[in-house]
Amino acid sequence: MSDITRTRDETALVARVxxxxxxxxDIHDAATGAVIGQAPVHTVADxxxxxxxxxxxQPAWEGLGHxxxxxxxxxxxxxxxxxxxxxxRLLSREQGKPLSGPNARFxxxxxxxxxxxxxxTPLEPQVLVDDESGYAELSYRAVGVVGAIGPWNWxxxxxxxxxxxxxxxxxxVVAKPSEYTxxxxxALVDILNEVLPPDVLIAVSGGRDVGARxxxxxxxxxxxxxxxxxxxxRIIEGSAGNLARLTLELGGNDxxxxxxxxxPAAIAEGLFWGAFINTGQTCAALKRLYVHDSLYxxxxxxxxxxxxxxxxxxxxxxxxxxxxxxxxxxxxIVKRLVDDAASRGARIVTGGTPATELxxxxxxxxxxxxxxxxxxxxxxxxxxxxxxxxxxxxxxxxIASANRLEAGLGASVWSTDRAAAxxxxxxxxxxxxxxxxxxxxxxxxxxxxVKGSGYGLEFxxxxxxxxxxxxxxxx
Ligand code: NAD
Numbered sequence: 058m059s060d061i062t063r064t065r066d067e068t069a070l071v072a073r074v075x076x077x078x079x080x081x082x083d084i085h086d087a088a089t090g091a092v093i094g095q096a097p098v099h100t101v102a103d104x105x106x107x108x109x110x111x112x113x114x115q116p117a118w119e120g121l122g123h124x125x126x127x128x129x130x131x132x133x134x135x136x137x138x139x140x141x142x143x144x145x146r147l148l149s150r151e152q153g154k155p156l157s158g159p160n161a162r163f164x165x166x167x168x169x170x171x172x173x174x175x176x177x178t179p180l181e182p183q184v185l186v187d188d189e190s191g192y193a194e195l196s197y198r199a200v201g202v203v204g205a206i207g208p209w210n211w212x213x214x215x216x217x218x219x220x221x222x223x224x225x226x227x228x229x230v231v232a233k234p235s236e237y238t239x240x241x242x243x244a245l246v247d248i249l250n251e252v253l254p255p256d257v258l259i260a261v262s263g264g265r266d267v268g269a270r271x272x273x274x275x276x277x278x279x280x281x282x283x284x285x286x287x288x289x290x291r292i293i294e295g296s297a298g299n300l301a302r303l304t305l306e307l308g309g310n311d312x313x314x315x316x317x318x319x320x321p322a323a324i325a326e327g328l329f330w331g332a333f334i335n336t337g338q339t340c341a342a343l344k345r346l347y348v349h350d351s352l353y354x355x356x357x358x359x360x361x362x363x364x365x366x367x368x369x370x371x372x373x374x375x376x377x378x379x380x381x382x383x384x385x386x387x388x389x390i391v392k393r394l395v396d397d398a399a400s401r402g403a404r405i406v407t408g409g410t411p412a413t414e415l416x417x418x419x420x421x422x423x424x425x426x427x428x429x430x431x432x433x434x435x436x437x438x439x440x441x442x443x444x445x446x447x448x449x450x451x452x453x454x455x456i457a458s459a460n461r462l463e464a465g466l467g468a469s470v471w472s473t474d475r476a477a478a479x480x481x482x483x484x485x486x487x488x489x490x491x492x493x494x495x496x497x498x499x500x501x502x503x504x505x506x507v508k509g510s511g512y513g514l515e516f517x518x519x520x521x522x523x524x525x526x527x528x529x530x531x532x
Contacts, residue, residue, distance in 0.1 A: 086151070115199070145161040152238050171214070279302045
């Protein structure tokens with residue numbers, strides 16, 4: 058066993074990846090403010106060097122073939138599992154999400170699951186024509202060097218979503234984690250590199266300038282980007298020069314519609330976690346909930362009861378399942394939107410003011426009732442633990458409301474009548490519509506947004522194709 062697979066605490070993981078004394082940027086524990094370590098500050102020159110190395114390593118990596126690459130990726134998934142607890146602890150401290158619940162341990166577990174799936178999903182050449190008129194087959198080849206740019210909310214899982222299919226298809230990868238959560242991603246890459254050949258996967262820890270260069274670099278062939286819609290637009294501009302192919306997983310403002318026949322008691326918990334997984338800092342979380350008038354008070358009360366009963370606090374404390382906002386900027390957005398809604402007459406059913414007794418970045422789960430379309434808490438992506446609940450009487454109005462915004466990532470319909478729910482689902486402008494749930498993902502089911510939430514698909518066969526180039530062989 059190598060050193061890394063014997064590592065047993067998060068400080069040892071940090072020690073392997075952090076900057077030399079005095080040369081890095083302090084990274085703080087989101088819950089306590091304590092310094093966890095120093096992130097290296099890589100420059101554009103460091104990035105250029107990384108891309109050159111990744112480009113040089115690519116042909117040999119592709120040349121290994123699917124079978125050998127799959128074997129190495131399966132070993133890499135085992136290495137993640139061998140380090141699951143220290144990785145989860147580091148993630149919990151840096152990102153803020155608790156160890157327990159659908160949080161840090163869950164995220165690390167998902168990394169191994171998605172990596173294994175990308176390694177083993179078959180993608181065979183497709184024979185398109187084979188008759189007297191001729192022969193043609195379509196296959197998928199490595200695209201080259203993939204730039205992977207990630208956000209801070211699910212930093213490990215989203216990095217794996219970008220890295221795993223690319224490596225599987227024979228691409229090499231240069232990954233740039235968010236400047237808010239670099240240490241956990243650097244540690245993950247360090248663990249993967251225990252089993253991967255040199256320079257097949259390189260992490261560069263830099264800010265926006267490094268991200269911008271990564272998207273526009275002439276030797277980058279594909280950009281996998283997950284982050285805000287505003288940054289996605291800049292990446293499109295940046296890729297005009299290198300013609301890099303893009304997968305853009307951008308912001309969301311997912312609507313949920315509770316139909317009149319739903320059972321509030323049965324759906325309350327699903328609604329709650331659909332909205333508040335990762336303390337609301339999730340791209341495809343339920344961010345505005347439309348509830349039929351006949352059930353409105355009951356649903357609001359059930360959500361408020363759950364909000365009061367669900368423990369929030371420091372993530373390393375096993376009893377907590379909700380944590381802080383990851384950063385001050387996001388905390389300020391949530392506070393501004395909640396204050397603004399209250400000032401416009403919305404009813405704060407529970408929560409509403411910072412939970413300063415827990416720490417600087419804690420905001421309690423906040424249920425906001427008697428609020429309408431047009432209020433910024435409804436129309437903007439809050440990305441935090443505040444849910445506006447909007448009353449409707451005609452389902453046509455709820456569908457129109459759900460579809461009226463630029464975002465189109467996810468949506469959900471809640472009903473005891475599956476056929477009726479599916480009819481409504483088919484009319485919603487979203488990449489995924491869940492019925493009686495929200496946000497559940499599966500490694501074999503493609504995921505991606507429409508409209509302002511971006512384009513391209515991740516996961517499964519479609520995800521493998523998206524980090525490859527199609528080639529037709531004919532004749
Ligand atoms: P962000 O756009 O601020 O940053 C994302 C990444 O882009 C970071 O690594 C950042 O350094 C980099 N970046 C910044 N400027 C850049 C530029 N000009 N060129 C290239 N890279 C640049 O997003 P964030 O605040 O980290 O993440 C939150 C957002 O991400 C939310 O809107 C959320 O909905 C979205 N998100 C979407 C998905 C999805 O799958 N659709 C998943 C998670 C998060």
